[in-house]
Amino acid sequence: xxxxxxxxxxxxxxxxxxxxxxxxxxxxxxxxxxxxxxxxxxxxxxxxxxxxxxxxxxxxxxxxxxxxxxxxxxxxxxxxxxxxxxxxxxxxxxxxxxxxxxxxxxxxxxxxxxxxxxxxxxxxxxxxxxxxxxxxxxxxxxxxxxxxxxxxxxxxxxxxxxxxxxxxxxxxxxxxxxxxxxxxxxxxxxxxxxxxxxxxxxxxxxxxxxxxxxxxxxxxxxxxxxxxxxxxxxxxxxxxxxxxxxxxxxxxxxxxxxxxxxxxxxxxxxxxxxxxxxxxxxxxxxxxxxxxxxxxxxxxxx
Amino acid sequence: xxxxxxxxxxxxxxxxxxxxxxxxxxxxxxxxxxxxxxxxxxxxxxxxxxxxxxxxxx
Numbered sequence: 308x309x310x311x312x313x314x315x316x317x318x319x320x321x322x323x324x325x326x327x328x329x330x331x332x333x334x335x336x337x338x339x340x341x342x343x344x345x346x347x348x349x350x351x352x353x354x355x356x357x358x359x360x361x362x363x364x365x366x367x368x369x370x371x372x373x374x375x376x377x378x379x380x381x382x383x384x385x386x387x388x389x390x391x392x393x394x395x396x397x398x399x400x401x402x403x404x405x406x407x408x409x410x411x412x413x414x415x416x417x418x419x420x421x422x423x424x425x426x427x428x429x430x431x432x433x434x435x436x437x438x439x440x441x442x443x444x445x446x447x448x449x450x451x452x453x454x455x456x457x458x459x460x461x462x463x464x465x466x467x468x469x470x471x472x473x474x475x476x477x478x479x480x481x482x483x484x485x486x487x488x489x490x491x492x493x494x495x496x497x498x499x500x501x502x503x504x505x506x507x508x509x510x511x512x513x514x515x516x517x518x519x520x521x522x523x524x525x526x527x528x529x530x531x532x533x534x535x536x537x538x539x540x541x542x543x544x545x546x547x548x549x550x551x552x553x554x555x556x557x558x559x560x561x562x563x564x565x566x567x568x569x570x571x572x573x574x575x576x577x578x579x580x581x582x583x584x585x586x587x588x589x590x591x592x593x594x595x596x597x598x599x600x601x602x603x604x605x606x607x608x609x
Numbered sequence: 610x611x612x613x614x615x616x617x618x619x620x621x622x623x624x625x626x627x628x629x630x631x632x633x634x635x636x637x638x639x640x641x642x643x644x645x646x647x648x649x650x651x652x653x654x655x656x657x658x659x660x661x662x663x664x665x666x667x
Contacts, residue, residue: 487655500653
């Protein structure tokens with residue numbers, strides 16, 4: 308018969324077990340597969356859960372090592388960092404390969420953003436199990452559980468990044484086809500030569516305009532990778548009305564250079580403009596597209 | 610890299626370039642451009658009322 312009392316006597320073992328459990332819960336919580344269907348189910352999930360176990364194990368084993376004054380053992384955390392950098396390049400490679408077969412590609416900035424998130428979340432798992440194990444060993448089982456819950460909440464807060472709604476006002480624009488030129492409101496999008504395609508655009512295209520909230524957001528909107536991410540997410544949800552060999556129906560995002568507004572033209576299957584506007588607002592703001600020109604240490608001229 | 614793949618025109622004075630398709634009517638202009646767009650996987654752009662250019666935006 309297994310003796311539970313034994314576990315309570317062996318603080319270290321208990322700490323490691325509770326740490327791993329909380330690390331896993333944190334990983335599972337951060338591994339939500341939404342409309343983007345990434346990571347893919349079930350094997351993508353299995354890969355990341357397994358890596359989550361390793362991360363959780365590393366985080367919680369560090370505590371007994373520290374308490375036993377086995378300081379060299381802590382250096383294996385460096386090994387963990389190496390391991391998770393590999394996760395990042397694994398995700399980057401996979402997504403880059405997949406991207407070439409997408410009708411509306413994600414773009415390298417979005418891919419880099421996703422890969423970065425995968426690496427970062429493994430560190431959050433280490434963080435969760437490290438603190439859970441620490442509190443179990445230092446205080447008691449219950450304090451450890453409490454610490455675990457708090458760290459999961461902190462991880463959840465760190466997990467959610469900003470979205471487009473933080474940097475821009477989004478509203479529906481009117482698609483105008485004037486002779487062969489296509490505009491969204493007054494932003495020039497492209498020239499479409501064929502009457503067939505012009506008619507398709509009149510029927511199926513939706514136009515969206517993004518107005519940047521300040522100078523910093525204008526920099527994010529002008530980032531080409533951020534624009535590709537918006538187009539990719541929009542066409543995932545609304546369905547791109549195109550096929551290979553139809554270059555004229557490609558989704559477009561063009562900037563009004565004068566005032567920084569971004570016009571989006573998308574030929575879609577589901578012409579639900581309210582859904583589209585909502586969708587654009589929820590597109591993640593890519594970390595690498597963020598610039599802070601207003602923070603630059605330069606003063607304006609007289 | 611953008612490349613001009615073909616030019617379809619009703620204007621006989623357009624002579625410069627490799628692949629020029631002369632047409633006699635607006636319908637024919639549209640029809641030939643449509644076919645070429647599918648074959649060449651290039652976008653048709655109208656540069657004037659009687660001329661359409663097919664560009665590969667690669």
